Amino acid sequence: MGYLELDMDLGSEAKAIQKEVRKFALGEMRPVGIQLDRLSDPADVIAKDSPLWSLIRNYRKLNLHMAGIPKAFGGMAEEMDPKIGPLVAHEMGYGDAGLAISFGAGSMPFTLAAMSPEPSVQQIARDYCEDAKGELIGCWAITEPQHGSDWVNATNPKFDDPKCGSEVTAVLKGDEYIINGQKAAWVSNGTIATHAALHVNLDPSKGMQGTGLAVIPLDLPGIRKGKPLDKIGQRALNQGEIFFDEVKIPKSHMLVPEPAVMHMVMRQILTGANTGMGQTFVGLAQAAFDEALKYAKERIQGGVPIFEHQNIKLRLFEMFIKVESARALSRRVSLYNAVNEAGSVHYAIASKILSTRTAYEVASDAIAVFGGNGLAREYGVEKMFRDARASMIEDGDNSVLAIGGADDLI
Numbered sequence: 439m440g441y442l443e444l445d446m447d448l449g450s451e452a453k454a455i456q457k458e459v460r461k462f463a464l465g466e467m468r469p470v471g472i473q474l475d476r477l478s479d480p481a482d483v484i485a486k487d488s489p490l491w492s493l494i495r496n497y498r499k500l501n502l503h504m505a506g507i508p509k510a511f512g513g514m515a516e517e518m519d520p521k522i523g524p525l526v527a528h529e530m531g532y533g534d535a536g537l538a539i540s541f542g543a544g545s546m547p548f549t550l551a552a553m554s555p556e557p558s559v560q561q562i563a564r565d566y567c568e569d570a571k572g573e574l575i576g577c578w579a580i581t582e583p584q585h586g587s588d589w590v591n592a593t594n595p596k597f598d599d600p601k602c603g604s605e606v607t608a609v610l611k612g613d614e615y616i617i618n619g620q621k622a623a624w625v626s627n628g629t630i631a632t633h634a635a636l637h638v639n640l641d642p643s644k645g646m647q648g649t650g651l652a653v654i655p656l657d658l659p660g661i662r663k664g665k666p667l668d669k670i671g672q673r674a675l676n677q678g679e680i681f682f683d684e685v686k687i688p689k690s691h692m693l694v695p696e697p698a699v700m701h702m703v704m705r706q707i708l709t710g711a712n713t714g715m716g717q718t719f720v721g722l723a724q725a726a727f728d729e730a731l732k733y734a735k736e737r738i739q740g741g742v743p744i745f746e747h748q749n750i751k752l753r754l755f756e757m758f759i760k761v762e763s764a765r766a767l768s769r770r771v772s773l774y775n776a777v778n779e780a781g782s783v784h785y786a787i788a789s790k791i792l793s794t795r796t797a798y799e800v801a802s803d804a805i806a807v808f809g810g811n812g813l814a815r816e817y818g819v820e821k822m823f824r825d826a827r828a829s830m831i832e833d834g835d836n837s838v839l840a841i842g843g844a845d846d847l848i
């Protein structure tokens with residue numbers, strides 16, 4: 439990766455972590471991601487002999503899975519310089535965006551568990567921090583078959599029509615909640631997760647304003663998983679349905695039992711998720727740019743490297759401008775949201791949209807620079823293009839996010 443580091447105040451620790459993660463991203467994530475992408479059956483991505491499992495174990499050796507968990511629960515949140523987060527996510531997206539998302543979503547229920555006042559729930563976070571074997575894997579279970587964008591709109595107080603109420607219900611009976619319903623095939627890590635951050639409907643009369651959030655283990659009686667989802671982009675990322683049939687969880691596992699509080703929590707989740715997406719997909723955009731630049735220096739047409747041709751020069755420079763712009767916004771938004779507790783939803787959304795759109799456009803331009811070879815699997819940029827296309831829907835379709843962002847801005 440050959441970009442000039444414009445942030446001149448990055449400390450030596452941040453640079454050392456960046457170097458270490460880059461080594462892992464390029465040396466391990468990139469080749470494993472390509473290998474998994476080429477498997478025609480998504481069930482093989484998570485088969486016993488899949489390289490996914492050793493990759494997860496090696497990722498745990500970097501200790502980054504516990505980066506968001508406070509020291510008191512075995513994590514290292516307080517030790518992390520806020521400048522490090524975007525560097526790490528960028529490198530991971532550079533290696534393989536789908537796998538980067540798997541690792542990011544994988545820590546979510548555990549990070550939330552550390553926020554619980556209940557010792558039994560906090561223990562879930564501690565177990566995760568200590569899990570060097572990669573046996574505990576999390577997921578963010580929010581989307582449902584009939585409610586995708588509805589969930590993204592849940593921060594809008596006007597979204598209170600009972601017709602829009604979500605499908606997974608949680609009803610309090612004594613000291614337990616009884617959970618019924620289904621989460622969609624889009625849940626990242628859905629078929630391999632051991633724990634979920636589970637969004638539920640607590641009060642159907644309030645539509646999307648009646649929701650809550652639980653942290654639950656996924657080996658409870660009544661829980662069933664679907665088969666791994668087959669899709670065109672981010673094929674290395676396992677996704678799949680989760681079904682709940684009269685599942686009982688202790689009351690203490692309902693982290694947010696009050697819809698009024700959930701509204702605030704949902705804003706924080708959207709801020710965090712969009713900030714992370716903004717960081718990760720600049721990495722993918724940079725990867726597509728680097729491949730195109732390298733190829734332009736090697737490919738000879740008209741007796742000269744194609745870089746000598748005016749149209750290729752102009753295209754490459756436009757790609758360069760886009761990547762640098764997306765990185766600049768993503769870094770600033772990340773830092774702001776890391777040090778300001780409330781954060782800014784609309785800046786986070788702007789960063790997500792800019793980065794994913796940039797990744798998509800730059801990967802498309804990379805295909806143009808490669809000519810016919812851009813369409814061949816061998817050269818890899820077609821995979822980057824497919825992965826980038828998925829990101830524009832991932833964690834909220836960009837146009838729905840933009841409407842929510844505009845509401846927040848106004």
Ligand SMILES: Cc1cc2nc3c(=O)[nH]c(=O)nc-3n(C[C@H](O)[C@H](O)[C@H](O)COP(=O)(O)OP(=O)(O)OC[C@H]3O[C@@H](n4cnc5c(N)ncnc54)[C@H](O)[C@@H]3O)c2cc1C
Binds near residue numbers: 837841
């Ligand atoms: C790679 C990937 C990873 C994902 N990971 C996860 C995950 O970890 N966990 C999880 O739960 N989900 C995950 N998702 C699901 C994702 O959040 C949803 O796909 C997304 O929110 C869109 O929902 P939908 O697919 O149901 O589309 P729909 O909501 O059905 O939208 C279809 C179209 O209608 C438009 N539309 C819908 N409602 C409105 C509205 N109110 N106003 C204007 N336009 C509207 C949308 O813009 C879109 O073009 C993932 C998706 C992808 C692609």
